[in-house]
Each structure stands twice: as C-alpha cells, then as structure tokens.
Amino acid sequence: MKISLDWLKEFVAVTAGPKELKTDLTNLGLGVESLAGAPSRITGQGEAGLPTEANPSAQVSGDTVFEIEVTTNRPDCLSHLGVAREVATLYRLPLKRPRIELKESPALTNGAVSIEITDPDLCARYCGRVVRNVEVKPSPAWLVRRLEAVGLRPINNVADVTNYVLMDLGHPLHAFDLARLRASKIIVRRARPGERLRTLDGVDRLLASENLVIADAERAVALAGVMGGEDTEISASTRAVLLESAWFDPVSIRRTAKSQGLHTEASHRFERGADIEMAPLALDRAAQLIADIAGGEILGGILDVYPAPRVRPEIPLGAGEIVRILGYDVPAGEVERILGSLGFRMVSRAASPTGREGLSSSPSGGRPGAWIVTPPSFRLDVAREVDLIEEIARHFGFDRLPSRLRVATRRIGEENLPVQAGRREKESAVSNLLAGLGFYEIYTSSMVDPEENARFTNRPPVVLGNPLSQEASVLRSTSVPSMLHALGWNLDRGRTDLRLYEAGKIYVAKPASAGRRESATKPGGLPDERRVLTLGMSGARRDASVHEPERALDFYDLKGGLEALIEAFEASRLGFAAEGCAYFEPGFAAKFLLDGQPLAIFGRLASRLAREYKFSRDVWLAEVDYDRLLELPLRARSFRPFSKFPAVKRDFSLLVPMGTPYERVAEALAGARDEEVQSFRPVERLPEGKIFPDHYSLLLRVTFQSATRTLTSEEIAGAGRRLVEGLAPLGVRLRS
Amino acid sequence: MTIEEEVSKTLAELGVTEAPAVEALFAEVRAAMDSERQELVSRGAASSTEREKTAKALRDRWLGRKNGLLAHIDEKWLKPSSRELKPIVGRKFNELRQTSAQLEMEALIRDVPVRAKVNSSDPGSKDASFASTGQALSTATGTVAVTTKDSVAVEVTTAAADLTLPGYRRRLGSIHPITRVQREIEDIFLGLGYSIETGPEVETAYYNFDALNIPATHPARDDMDSLYVDAETVLRTHTSPVQIRALRKHGAPLYILAPGRVYRRDNPDASHSPMFHQIEGLAVDADITFADLKGTLDFFCRKFFGEKVRTSFHPTYFPFTEPSGEVSISCFVCDGAGSDAVGRSCRTCKASGWIEVMGCGMIHPDVLGHGGVDPERYSGWAFGLGIDRFAMVKYDIHDIQLFFQSDMRFLEQF
C-alpha cells in the first residue's frame, strides 16, 4: 500500500520527518518496505529535485511516498484514513475527518433507480446514489497528482473519484453508466449457470453460481466486489452515474477472485474485510467530489439496502489479563487512551469479586481496571480480549515492555521420551565420526524425478499434486540418485577425492487402499518418513604426496568406515552377507545385518550405471538404515582393566584352501582360542596358487597375553598349536 | 664489541641503517655461532657428561627463552627496526633461527647414548648395553643403526629430512553449515532445559493450517503457497504444526524446540528455495508472559550472534500468535551503525543497522485450545526461524542454492 505523506497530512497534523515516521510505523507493525519521493513531474521541479531515501530532506517541497506492507489482518490500513488513525494515536494527535457537505437536488435517488439484494448472505449492504448531468473529462491536476503518487493511472474524472475515495477512506466503489442499466435496476444475486460477463479488462468471463454478480433487469453488469462490466462502463458520453458502495462477504469475494484469476484493489480489500459502516460515507464523499469536479446534480437521499445491521461484539477487558499476557501492568489511563484513539468504545465495568480482575497485582487495588470494549466496525480482526491486548502492546511499544529470562520447568525427554534426548547425541556422534573419517556432509533435495527414482527402488514415492517441475514432482523413496548427482557434480568439476554423506529422509507413500485417514485431525494415511544415512565415495583414498603415491579407494575403505560407524553403537548381533542389490556391481557389494535384517548395504556402483551417469571413476555407495542405527544405544564407555603382563606377538603363515573365506577362518579361530590368545588379525594374503596349488596363503598375527602371569614360551607355543589345530577341519595348515 | 654487547643495543644505536650493514651484522653473528658449534663437535673424545654440559650451556646461550642471544636479537633488532629494514632483518633472523635449530638437534642426538647408559643400569635389560659399543640394536619393530660417531649421525639425519615439507595429513571432512547452525541453536535452548521434538514433513492440512487459525478461506494461506499431495495433505510450509502435535502429545507445561525441513512453492533463486529448514520454539506454562518471550529471545540472540548484539521487537501478524512480533538484532558486522568506519554502507544489514531474524508471538488461545491446553490456565510463547537464513547471515553466504548443490568448493569451507 502506497501512502503519500502530503495526503496523510489531510487527516493528521504529523510533524515527524519521513525517516522518523518510517521507524515509528515499523514499530506499530506497519513495516515500510521503501520510501521514495513522488514522481518529479508532479512537483514541477524537474529531475534534479528527485528526493531519495538517503537524503529525505531533498523533498521539502515535494511529497514522500511510503510503501507499507499491510498484513492481511489489517484491511483498515489499506487507506490514508486508516494509516492516519495509527499515526494520530502514536503521536497523540487528533484525527481530522473529511468534511462532507452535499448539495442534494429535490429529485430523489429512489425514483431514479431501484436496488434489490436476492442473496443477502453474500452482500450484507448495498448503497447507491445517482449523480446526473455530469461532464466526463480528464481529472484536475490535484487529483491526478494524488492518484499518481500512490501508483494509480488516471482515467476520467468519475472513475478517478472512485479510486481516490478508495485510497482515501479505504472503501471500494463502483460507478455505472446509469443509462446503460436496463430498467434502471440493480439486482445483487449469484450468477446463473452459463451466464457470461465481459469485464473492464476486456475478458469475456464464464461465471459460476458461486460468483456473486451485480445485475440489471436482464443480465450481469459487474463481478461484485471484483471488477465492473465493460458495457456499463463510464464513458465520455455518460451523463448519469450510479455510484455503488457495498459490503460483500470476504470468503465469497476471495473465491471469485481466485477462480476468475482476477485480483483487484477492490477484491483485495473486500476479501480481507471492508468497513460496512463506511459504505454510505464513502458514497457521500464520492458524490460530493464528482459534483465538484464533473458538475452535475446529486439526487436526494441514499438508497441503502442493509437488511441486518451488524452489531460489534462487546469484549470484556481486564487489567489482570493484560498482566497475564504482557507481564506488565499497563496503566489504565494508557489503555483507555490507546483504545479510545483507535476508535474502540470503552465503558468501565465494576470489578466483580470473582472476576479475574480480583487477581490483579495492582498495588492501588481500588482502581477499576475493567472495561467492556466495543471494537469499531473497521476492525474485524478484533474479536477477543487478547486482540485488545495486542493493540495495547503495539501502541505502548514492544520495546518498552519488560523482559525476563527463565528456564524450562519440565523436560519431556525425562518423562515420556527416554530416547529423544539421546537421539540428538547419537546424531552428533555420527556426524562427528564421519567428518573425522573424511566425509563431507551434504543436503540434497527431497523432490526428485519419479522415473529416476523408480530405477533404484520399487517403494512408492509421494506424488505431488502441484509440483514446480516434472524433475521435482515426487518426494524420493530412495536417496541413491541424490548421492549419485552430488558425486557427479563434483567429478565433473575434476574432484578426485570425494567422500560425501547425507543424513536425510526417504518418503514412502501408503497404498491408497490401506484405509486412508480416519479423520482430518487424526492422520492415519500420512506417508512413512524414514531416515537414511547415505555414503558416497569416489577417487583416491589419499591424494598423491611426497610421502605416499595416490591410491584408489577400494571396497575395504568403505567397509572400514561402516565398521567404525556401527561400532560406535552397541550392535552385538551384527551379521555380514556378501551380496548387494541391483544397482551394485556383482562381487563388489555386501550387507551388514542386524538380527538378520539389513542395517547397511554397500559396494561399488554397477558399471552399467556408472557408464550411464558418465562417471569417470569408480563410485562407492552405502545406505544405512538410520532409524534402526539410532535405535541402538551408543557404545557404553566403561573401563575394563588391562593385563599388567607382557604381550607377545607371533606370526603364523597359513595355507587356506581355495574358496574358504576369511570369515570362516576367523570363526574357527574364535572357537579354538585359549584365553591366552588376546587377539588375531590377518596381515598378509597371497593369492591362490602362488605358494601352494589350490590354496591361498594367509599371514596371521596373534597376540598372546595372560591376565595373571608372564607366559612362558612353552605356554605360548601350546596356545598357538591349539589355535592351528582348530583350523584343521577347514583344511587349513601351517606353511612349513 | 662482544656479541652480548651488540645484541643489547638496537640497530639504530649500532648505527645500522641500511640493508648491507644488516647483512654484515648477521654474518658476524652467524660466524660466531658456527665456530662455537664447531668447538662442540670437536670435543668428540671428551666424556659424554662433560659434552652434555657444554651442549646445554651452548643451547642456553643461544636459544634460552628469556636471555638467549636469539631472544635478544628478536627484542632489540627485529621488533624495533624501522619499516624499511624490517623485511631484511626478519629474513636474516629466520635464517639464523633455522641454523640454530641444528644446534638444538645436535644436543638432542647426543642425548641418545646418555639415555642408553641410564638404561644399561637396568638389570632387566640386556640389549641396552649394545648401544654404547656401536653394535646393532635389535627391537621388536625393526633395526636402528646407531653409531658412537655422533657427528656422522647428525649429518645423516639432517640431510635425510627436509622438515619444511608439509606434514603427512589425513583429510578431515566437514559438517554442513545448516547442521552446524541447527546444533548451535539447539545447544542454547537445551542449556535452558528445552527438549527437542519433531513432526512429519508431509502433514495434514489440518495441522499445517486449520489448527493454526489459517482456514482455507484465509488470505494468509496465500502467503504460504504450498506444495500439496492431495486436498488434505501438504508438504508442511512451516514447523509450526509441531506446536499442536507436541501439545496434544505431552500437554502443558511444555518447553520444546522443533527443527526440520519445510517447503514452499517458490521457484529457486539466490534467496528462495522450495525446500528450506526451520526451527520452531515453544514455551507453554502457567505464567508465561510476553516478558519471557522477549527475555528468552534476547538471551538467545546474544548467545548466537555475540554479546554486543541488541534486540528490538516490533509487531507483525501471524494467525497463530497474538500479539505477534518480529525480532531484529543490531547488525553484528557494523554494530548497528549501517556503515563502516569510512562510511561504506554495510552489506550484511543493507545499511539499516538492523537485521530481521525471526518471527515470534504469544500463542493464540485458539491454538492452545486446538492443542488441548486450557488457554485460561496456561499461556505460552513461540518463535520460528529459518536455519538456512541464520547460516547465510552467520557465514556471509548470499545464495541459498549453495546449501543444496553439494559442491566441494563450498563444503570444504566449513
């Protein structure tokens, strides 16, 4: 909403400069988006006189225009009068109202036109006036200046007056060429099925029965509260004008404006709620101005159809509630001044002994501090006590109200959600660990291309009804393509050292048949949102340096990372399976299982996919069921005493039959180990046949240690022998 | 003049005003150091105890932290030197320091046999005595050649290692700026005793709109143009629905923080993304007032943006709070001035001196009611902020798309 400072001064004698006013308006909730001088040709000063925000003093002889961001709850501030009322209250100045003096002719409006509302649920009031013998021509300079200052294009004197009153008082008006109204009749009704109307913007519109129209005896002549019709438009030949000033139902106007795709100054105000009591005043003001600048005679009386006059609610207000919400006992005088100046009617109410007022912390005790407040007709946003308190807070000043810091009195994690507090700690542990392992965290879009998504999973994604594009038309049900794109983006930019991870979500739609929600408030059919941890790697384990040549990543880099990740948790029943799924390269993929269910699946991206994605290098992927991982407790940190006696390491060179995986060897070793065998690990593996036919060679390093004594070489030899004997069933033997 | 006398005077007092004179002066010092070092090396035959004593004296004389000659040179020559001379003095001083590092090393390496001797007094160790006789010392991990010809050992060591090469490093990854900022915000509120609560991203229109006083007929619904699944299901446009869910689940009193991903039907550009992240905060209790809102958010902003930041509150409109406010902080870059010391306007606050950071308000009684909480008995305040926006302000990022591109050139900076 554009507000001209000059125009504002017609309502209130404001002395504050533009910059000060800008700050003060913002502190009232009327945020000023910009502040600029009015167009220079109006000031008559030429280009050089153009004032700027940085130099407001440059506009001494010009006007200043504020672009105010009016929130949807304050349609009353979509006018100079409304903003002036706020300013007057702020600076404790009187609000001047325009003087309306009408010279009415003896001829009556009533005889010139008739008005009927057939759908009073959508039109609560309709006022009409007639001005005859007007001369339609361009508006005088002052009017053009006013309209242009607030960004409106002048049309002709009659149309300009209706726009002027709109910006002045905030009430939308419409002017009909009376001669073109069949039977001089106005009927306010719902559109008939199939009815058409050509609106002022030249568009032929098909109307629906939810659209309210203004009709004459035969046909629709205006889309009520949105836009007039072309056929009854004011033209140079117009001699008699019917002025409309009405009040339309906000919801109906909003629907019509939306369904017709037509957003106008009028619909903008009606759908937010216009001032029903302003209708006749705005009409008088417009009639007076038309008579002044277009000549003509104003017929006597207003035709005012107002079947059920609106009554504003009476809202009790108590000082106790003000303290309860604001934490501050705003003085009664201040409360009365603010609300009074904003147009609220207040009467004192005797404090009842049972009322909330009795709890007031007021030291004086005897002061009334209790009112019955009636909000003005232009404040449809005020309906409850707390709305009044907001008005008081706004004008008292948020920054003047007290401030207090206090801590929570209840932690829900302790009572109801034992896992909740720990969850965040686990998430932090995971991201810290992955960062330590060299992974960079990424965030990718949840909205993806359905076709690509379907190539990686058969879980149904969540389909959007109004996506921004086809490539972002479903919520992903797999995180793999997102990771591939992230890797590809960086590979394309020459990166050779990629380790990425994402702790994100996938969204799995519930089948439509699975009993959709029981009620709107009780969701039953919302999609399954699952958390997944996705790892992606490509390129070198470490870049080449003077210390070490570059080495490509391999399967064990990924496996080692996952082992470190999972070992941060208590995962005792962890299994391993050397199989992946469709998008992994066969023979290079595996799973970690928890209780037999996959916890992580990982491996090298299938080469056919790597080719399709035009990856220049191998890509390694892992998907971790993050929900399940986070259900596990973090590995407990408790100290176990270690042995004080020396540990001895011995290497065993084993020959293992072809096709026996290390896992089997390790299981056999674990079964055969004496308590003196503290640990064992493979340190070298030579391929099949290199040392001995059909066998591979495995160098095993075993650490022997006792908790109670220093082991003798005989004891060590014995434990080693038993270990090797345990491998005999596998056909494993010592290399001589 | 002795070296001691020289280093107790400044270059000006010594009459050294030009680069060649500086070079000559350092050459003199360097020569003195070399000759003293040579003397130490030539004492090879002397007893190790005596050599150790000499080495220590030499180290103290040159490298002593307080009274060493190098410390004096730093104090008297380098620090007070004129702007013209400083680069050359600095360079020469560094060269000297590098040379003297060898002094340190010699002393250290000479320490080895001394320690071995201590070890050899340990009756449990048979191997240690080998060291002093110049034989190979066998260990569990390998074989190290040790010789009693100390000067040879020194030369081998120093020639093999160029200590100025970069270290052998593992690359560390990084945590995304949005996660960082989210954790930072959570930590502040967890410290105040708040709990963390989450809700679904695919939400019912009821929780996202209606329960928050935004019926389908409300113009405010246009302000949050949503992506929807069907008539009753939307991608949540804010984290506020968690308010209702948490109130219904836990009742009052309630102090929670609800972080998460939200969606709007906005075409992506530098300041818009159809997907972004918010944190909702909420406190409901028997005696919560606007003062708690102000005090808590003021505390939070100072913790997050720095203690010198001031907060300002001004009214706005949200359907689910009453009164509703917006919080601005004084700009932490220009300290609220709007421009820097030489008058250039501040980019961070667009020269206004203030940065709008979040929305807040007292929870509307109807919303408390929808959450199953009696608004006559309880009151509450809530806030909502954009994590992405906080990260942009904090790290001076001017394009929101960077967060979601996964570009290493971006990620590496965090």
Ligand SMILES: [Zn+2]
């Ligand atoms: Zn600034």
